[in-house]
Amino acid sequence: MTGTASTQAYEQLARDLTVGRYAPGSRLPGERELATQLGVSRATLRLALSRLESEGILQRSAQRGWFVPTQVIGEPPSTLQSFTEMARARGLRPTARVIRQEVRPAGMDEAAKLRIAPASPVVEVDRLRGMDGTPVCFDVVVVPENRAAALATADLTDVSLYDVLRERCGIEVHRSAYTLMAESADAELARLLGIAAGAPVLVGDEVAYTSDGTPVLIGHNKYRGDAYRFEADLFRRA
Known part of the structure; x- marks a missing residue:
């Protein structure tokens, strides 16, 4: 009987989510209220909720309850887009809060990627990126100062x-060499992104180039795992 009740609760919740009764990013009613609405016990309700969580339809927070995941953002195949362009293409409002903006010496690995001398001055910009007020990505960018000095003092909010x-440095990014991997959020990143410590994040590392092959930017992006999808066209060799 419990299995049947759990399935019915699952199907009802799935329908409610499909028709938009609960908007992306919103919190579901408390378990007691939700169980009463569905006419099932809390134990039965939790079985249905856990099933929806396993399918990526719901997200659980130990402190705050059950949530509908925010809208997933994805990059069109083989297309290089800025975060702002991705958001606007989906009708969302992009935001950017500057956390760090400074000139510092380049590290050895940074210098090699940017083809500059070790310890050459670079501009580092750390920003928390969001869509419609929801934090989605912690973004770190490093650019050689001799190519983009204006970046050190520009207003980079939103x-x-x-x-x-x-517009200010005369640099047009043409392509990006991009790698993607998964890791767990540490306590500080979790605080910034509004997720639980240990939650999955997708980490993107890039080196961006101008059309003549000059490296002009290193990027290190950490996206909420429930809010980002990377897409690509894959071809077999002849």
């Missing part, structure tokens, strides 16, 4: 970095 590089 603007596209690509736009600033083009």
Whole structure:
């Protein structure tokens, strides 16, 4: 009987989510209220909720209850887009809060990727990126100061970095060598992104180039695992 009741509760909740009764990013009613609405016990309700969680339809927070995941963002195949462009293409409002903006010496690995001398000055910009008020990504960008000195003092709140590089530094990003991997959020990243410590995040590392092959930017992006999808066209060799 419990299995049947759990399935019915699951199907009802799935229908409610499909028709938009609970909006992306919203919190479901408390378990006691939800169980009463569905006419099942809390134990039965939890079976249905756990099933929805395993399918990625719901997200659980130990402190705050059950949530509908925020809208997933994805990059069109083979297309290089800035965060701002991705958000606007989906009808969402992009935001950017500057956490660090400074000139410092380049590390050995950074210098090699940017083809500059070790310890050469670079501009580092750390920003918390969001969509419609929801934190989605912690973004770190490093650019050689001799190519983008204006970046050190520019107002980078709620603007596209690509736009600033083009308009104030004369740099047009043409392509990006991008790698993606998964890891767990530490306590500080979890605090910034509004997720639980240990929750999955997708980490993207890139080196961006101008059309003549000059490296102009290193990026290190950490996305909420429930809010980002990377897409690509894959081809077999002849």
